[in-house]
Amino acid sequence: MHSKRSNLINFLIKTCDKVSNAITRDFYELEKLQVSKKDLGGFVTNADVKAEKIIIRELSHFFPDSNFLLEERGEIINDPEFNYRWIVDAIDGTSNFMRGNPHFCVSIALERTNTEKEIIAGIVYCPITRDIYWSEKGKGAYYIDDLYAERKIKVSSREKLSESVGTISSVLGSYSTEEERIHLLLKEQKARFRITGSAALDMAYIASGRFDFCVHGVIKLWDIAAGILLIREAGGVVSDFKSNHTIEEGSGMIGANPILYNLMV
Numbered sequence: 001m002h003s004k005r006s007n008l009i010n011f012l013i014k015t016c017d018k019v020s021n022a023i024t025r026d027f028y029e030l031e032k033l034q035v036s037k038k039d040l041g042g043f044v045t046n047a048d049v050k051a052e053k054i055i056i057r058e059l060s061h062f063f064p065d066s067n068f069l070l071e072e073r074g075e076i077i078n079d080p081e082f083n084y085r086w087i088v089d090a091i092d093g094t095s096n097f098m099r100g101n102p103h104f105c106v107s108i109a110l111e112r113t114n115t116e117k118e119i120i121a122g123i124v125y126c127p128i129t130r131d132i133y134w135s136e137k138g139k140g141a142y143y144i145d146d147l148y149a150e151r152k153i154k155v156s157s158r159e160k161l162s163e164s165v166g167t168i169s170s171v172l173g174s175y176s177t178e179e180e181r182i183h184l185l186l187k188e189q190k191a192r193f194r195i196t197g198s199a200a201l202d203m204a205y206i207a208s209g210r211f212d213f214c215v216h217g218v219i220k221l222w223d224i225a226a227g228i229l230l231i232r233e234a235g236g237v238v239s240d241f242k243s244n245h246t247i248e249e250g251s252g253m254i255g256a257n258p259i260l261y262n263l264m265v
Contacts, residue, residue: 004142008110009134012123015058016106016199019051020127023091023106025048027128030100044091044098048072051090055108058082059086061074067113071222081151083114087225092124096192102128107200109225117246122226124204133204141207141234155236156209157256163183164260166213167202178241179252182215182264189263199253203227207234213256221249228255232234237261 005013012102017193026047052072059066066084068076086108091097093104120137132144133153158164168183186193191213196202200223205211207230216224228238228247238255239245243265247253255262 003027004139005134006136008121009123009136011062011204012108012121012124012134013132015055015062016108016123016125016132019054019090020125020130022054023047023051023097023127025098027100027102030098030119030152039161044094045072047097048091048094051106052088055086055088055090055106059088059108063110063193066110067069069222071220085111085113087111087119087222089200089220089222092200092223093196096197101197102126103196103201104128104198105201107190107222107226109229111225119225119229122229124200124226124230126201130208133207135207135226135228135230135233137233139233140217141230143208153208154234155206155231156210156212157257157259159259161186161191161260164212165192165194166206166211166215166256167196168214168220169216176217176241178250179215179217182241182254185264186215199223200227203231205236206236206257207231213260214254215264216253218250219247219253221247224253240265241265 012039049072052070065082066086067078067082069087071089089107091104092107097104106125109119112118112120124133130146135141141153142150143153199216202214231238236257240247241252
């Protein structure tokens with residue numbers, strides 16, 4: 001299975017290895033801060049910024065002719081003529097990270113921007129468990145476990161919402177009538193759902209069949225960019241709530257296997 005990986009994917013794995021070492025050190029340092037009741041929010045922000053710096057340095061060295069979209073720093077346009085953009089969330093699931101919950105990840109996607117915008121590679125990497133989910137346009141989606149065993153993944157084959165388990169971003173109200181309609185449908189069909197705190201991992205879990213669907217309200221592109229390609233390369237469908245497959249910044253998002261997707265839209 002290792003031979004299927006391109007130089008780009010191998011580089012992304014190595015980059016995530018490197019940044020995850022720094023994130024892991026900060027994660028375990030949080031235990032001491034929780035006992036001393038120091039400023040956890042400031043520490044987490046610094047950890048996020050530090051991780052971003054490592055990622056920017058590594059990606060810029062590998063692929064200098066590219067721009068960036070990052071959670072902490074926003075848009076970095078090195079040259080508007082560059083045809084590629086990295087979309088990065090150094091710690092997706094910061095609330096979990098802050099509370100010592102290992103359910104968070106590094107999410108990196110590469111977008112081609114010269115014609116129609118298109119995500120061509122993505123990785124979701126869990127620093128604590130060392131689970132890795134990666135995909136490349138036209139090459140499928142893959143999972144690598146903590147023992148470095150690799151296998152191709154695909155979305156679940158469940159056909160009924162009543163037998164499905166998925167994730168949503170909130171139960172405290174909806175951002176749109178479309179999201180509210182989907183929430184009501186899930187309740188009526190007795191679908192089971194969770195709120196995990198990490199959109200990128202939600203989507204990786206759908207790609208690997210661990211979850212069957214996800215519904216997220218107002219989202220940022222860095223939360224879902226890598227996950228979009230993972231789900232699609234694993235045989236699933238991702239769109240906004242109006243079935244547009246180009247998901248705009250700040251819109252809602254739904255992802256699932258094709259059968260459940262058609263039941264939900």
